[in-house]
Amino acid sequence: MLNIDDPADVDNTPAIWRLGFRPFFLGGAAVAALYIPLWLMGWFTPQYSLFNSEFWANVVPLWWHPHEMLFGFAMAIVCGFLLTAVQAWTNQPTIKGRSLMLTFACWLIARLMLLLPMNIPLVLPALFDSLFLGFSAFALWRCIYPVKQWRNIGFPILLMVALVVNLASYYALYQRDFSLSTQLWQAMIWWLALVITIVGGRVIPFFTAMRIQQPKPDPISVLENTLLLAMGLLFLQAITHWFPKSVEQVLLAAAGGLHLVRFARWQAHKTLKEPMLWSLHLAYVSLPITLILMAININNEYAYRTLLHLFAVGGIAALCLSMISRVSLGHTSRNIYQGPNMAFAFMSLALAAVFRAIMPLLMPEHTQMWLWIAGAFWFVGFGMFVWFYAPILTRPRLDGRPG
Numbered sequence: 001m002l003n004i005d006d007p008a009d010v011d012n013t014p015a016i017w018r019l020g021f022r023p024f025f026l027g028g029a030a031v032a033a034l035y036i037p038l039w040l041m042g043w044f045t046p047q048y049s050l051f052n053s054e055f056w057a058n059v060v061p062l063w064w065h066p067h068e069m070l071f072g073f074a075m076a077i078v079c080g081f082l083l084t085a086v087q088a089w090t091n092q093p094t095i096k097g098r099s100l101m102l103t104f105a106c107w108l109i110a111r112l113m114l115l116l117p118m119n120i121p122l123v124l125p126a127l128f129d130s131l132f133l134g135f136s137a138f139a140l141w142r143c144i145y146p147v148k149q150w151r152n153i154g155f156p157i158l159l160m161v162a163l164v165v166n167l168a169s170y171y172a173l174y175q176r177d178f179s180l181s182t183q184l185w186q187a188m189i190w191w192l193a194l195v196i197t198i199v200g201g202r203v204i205p206f207f208t209a210m211r212i213q214q215p216k217p218d219p220i221s222v223l224e225n226t227l228l229l230a231m232g233l234l235f236l237q238a239i240t241h242w243f244p245k246s247v248e249q250v251l252l253a254a255a256g257g258l259h260l261v262r263f264a265r266w267q268a269h270k271t272l273k274e275p276m277l278w279s280l281h282l283a284y285v286s287l288p289i290t291l292i293l294m295a296i297n298i299n300n301e302y303a304y305r306t307l308l309h310l311f312a313v314g315g316i317a318a319l320c321l322s323m324i325s326r327v328s329l330g331h332t333s334r335n336i337y338q339g340p341n342m343a344f345a346f347m348s349l350a351l352a353a354v355f356r357a358i359m360p361l362l363m364p365e366h367t368q369m370w371l372w373i374a375g376a377f378w379f380v381g382f383g384m385f386v387w388f389y390a391p392i393l394t395r396p397r398l399d400g401r402p403g
Contacts, residue, residue: 013097015396019087019403020094021331022393023104024080025324026386031111032073032317033382039065040375044368059114063173066185069312071129071166072111074192077320079107079136081199082155084331087403089152092143095135103139106132126170133163154198162191165239187238189308192316193287194231197259200319201227204280205266207326211277211337217265223258230255249298256291263288276326276336279346283318286311286353306357313378314353321349321381328389333399340388345381352377 016022042061083103087094095103110128113120137159144152165184172181201224209216233251237243243251263285271277290311297303321342329339356374360367397403 016394017098017100018096018396019331020083020096020100020103021080021324021327023100024076024083024107025328026390026393027104027108028073028076028080028320029324029382029385029389031068031076033379033386035065035068035073036375036378040372044372060173060176060178062178063169063181064114066181067169067173068111068114070185070188070192071162071169072107072114074316074320075133075162076107077324078192078195079103079132079159081323081327082140082159083136084327086140086143086152086155090143090147090149092147094143095139099135099139103132103135106135122170122174126167129166129170130163133159133166137163158191158195162188165191183239183241186308187235189312189316190231190235190238193311194228194235196284196287196315196319197227197231200280200284201262203323204284207280208266208268208271208277211274212267212270214267214270217267223262227255227258227262230258245298249295252291252295252298256288256295259288259291260285274337275341275343275346276322279322279325279342280319282346282350283315283322286314286318290315303361306360308357310353310357313356313374314350317378317381318346318349318353321385322346325385325389328392331397331403332392332395333397333401334392339392340384342384342388345384348377348381348384352381 016026039061083094083100086092106128110125110132113125113128137156140152140156140159144156165188169181169184172178172184201219205216230251233243234248234255237248237251263281266281268278268281268285271281290307293310294304294307297307325339325342325345326336329336352374354374355370355377359370363370
């Protein structure tokens with residue numbers, strides 16, 4: 001089997017293109033930091049925004065915001081993580097250099113095309129988005145299939161599912177079918193929740209056990225499989241609305257309860273002195289809290305939709321920020337627990353989730369103010385990452401190894 005970490009290898013590839021986490025973590029974080037302020041300015045103060053009415057002639061604001069948060073920001077982080085982790089899982093070399101540059105370029109071109117103030121055919125950003133996801137899925141498959149590592153074969157399949165959902169979202173924009181696009185956004189939130197269920201269930205208890213030097217709790221097969229089934233059904237329900245609300249309510253409550261049981265076994269209370277750990281636990285627990293609150297508010301459409309942001313910001317975004325901070329240090333041969341102090345950045349994302357999802361429900365008359373405050377905390381969180389980690393991600397590993 002190939003030794004992918006041979007210290008004798010000399011890698012002349014520019015550092016930023018040596019492994020998937022480098023460009024995608026930096027690009028995804030930069031997009032996150034910039035897009036929320038741009039969105040808030042375009043929505044609340046259009047007279048001061050770069051986004052005038054002509055700009056939005058083709059790309060509707062209510063479509064652009066969720067699409068770019070899901071397929072621009074979150075998917076960049078997911079693919080950057082998977083393209084890096086698959087090498088460790090399989091001991092097979094993943095994409096780097098020109099192949100990685102091409103994959104990243106497809107992602108970036110799609111982002112830029114959706115920002116251009118002109119009537120560009122939607123087929124073009126849809127094509128580049130599809131190439132980005134397709135290339136990423138193929139790169140994962142090329143590593144996993146030769147070693148028959150079926151435990152991870154679901155990841156390239158999940159990326160292909162995301163590709164199909166993304167194409168459907170472009171179709172919804174073309175048809176101006178915003179009911180369909182809303183269903184697709186919710187489905188993608190549950191898609192990301194499914195990925196977090198799988199990956200988080202592996203890494204959070206493992207990282208915790210390693211740091212606190214205690215045995216990792218063994219997963220309970222029935223619990224794990226039931227959670228995967230429940231999250232998969234919520235994904236399908238968001239797209240198809242097959243089940244009546246009463247069944248969806250049971251699904252939400254059951255999934256939330258099972259996630260809480262799982263979370264309780266991970267000894268989160270022992271991580272309070274370590275930001276690189278408590279940030280993971282805090283982000284994960286937002287998932288069961290959101291599921292349970294959504295079950296309670298199943299018949300309140302406004303609360304139901306608003307609570308999705310509790311997980312989107314406090315779960316998806318916060319977990320992304322915590323993981324990219326950790327992975328960026330580990331894969332550049334730095335001490336994970338002696339890197340930049342990101343505690344305030346992690347807490348900023350938690351506060352952003354509260355101000356975006358909870359305060360508008362408690363004091364709806366001040367919703368605009370809550371959104372601006374949430375946006376400010378969001379910007380601080382991802383802005384700190386870009387500021388501290390851009391030099392790390394664009395320079396070679398400290399130990400001189402490839403990657």
